[in-house]
Amino acid sequence: MPTTLPIPIQFVLPEGWRPAPPDEVGAPDAAFVALHPEPDGGFTANITIDGDFWSAEEETLADIADGSVERLRRSLGAVQVAGRRPLGSDDSPGLAQRLTLTAVVGGVQRELVQSQVYLAMQDVADPRKRVVIRLILTVTAAQEDAVGADFQEFLRSVAPDPGTPGTETGGGA
Template identity: 65%
Template sequence: MPTTLPVPIEFSLPEGWQPAPADEAGAPGVAFLALHSQPDAGFTANITIDGGFRPDEATLADMADEAVERLHEVAESVVVASRRELGSEAAPGLAQRLTLSAVTDGARRDLVQSQVYLAMVDGNSPHKRAVVRLILTSTTRQEDSVVGDFQEFLRTVRPDTRAEA
């Protein structure tokens, strides 16, 4: 069963990307999955969105470290290639790029993940902090052809104010 996001968001997918049922595609626990129309050597680049409430004091960097540790459980190697803070104090974010080697569909693949973490604090209840994570996963060979799409997608992500009405 797909996960729901802690806050409603809206976005647009770039051309060449199609939504897919997360559970059927082997991505349980994500709220949204989009697949690229051009697989690379049997691997389909994908964009996933997940998130949740974080009432603890963990920073976005702490959450990014947690994600790296979870990937270590399923990947042969995981390297944080870059990490930088985004946004503002009122709307903080963090982006990290990971390189990893993992076995998918019976084949060892060199993959790249671009992860973006967005934190949203409830103005009425500051202890209520929602974090939305947006991830692009592709082969290293395909990264250059899809990272621009991911950046285009990120520019369209915003809170869905219509859902609050």
């Protein structure tokens, strides 16, 4: 069963991307998954979204990102942090990191790239709640440049959803 985000967000998917049920595409911990329309050699680029409550006093965004890398290393082995940089402002911090990894997907060993973006947000219904939303693009190394522009477009559309409290992630085409 897919997870829900701690606060509702809204976003717009780039043209051609389609939502997919997280459980059916092997991402049961994701709140949302979108698939690219053109697979590369049998691998479909994807965007996943998840998130959790955050205590900025107890851990930094870098700590959270380090935890993601360690979880990937435990399941895949070969994971390298190729770059990391802060985003946003003191009031609305973020962090981006680029990972290179080797994974067996569909019985085939693949060289993949993940772009992970961590966004700290406040719940618009309850500003005392702070969360971190993690947005991940996973692509083959060959697709990175072409699909990366779609991911940047997607990231620019992500925002807290001022709509009905308690709703899940928004989305659209």
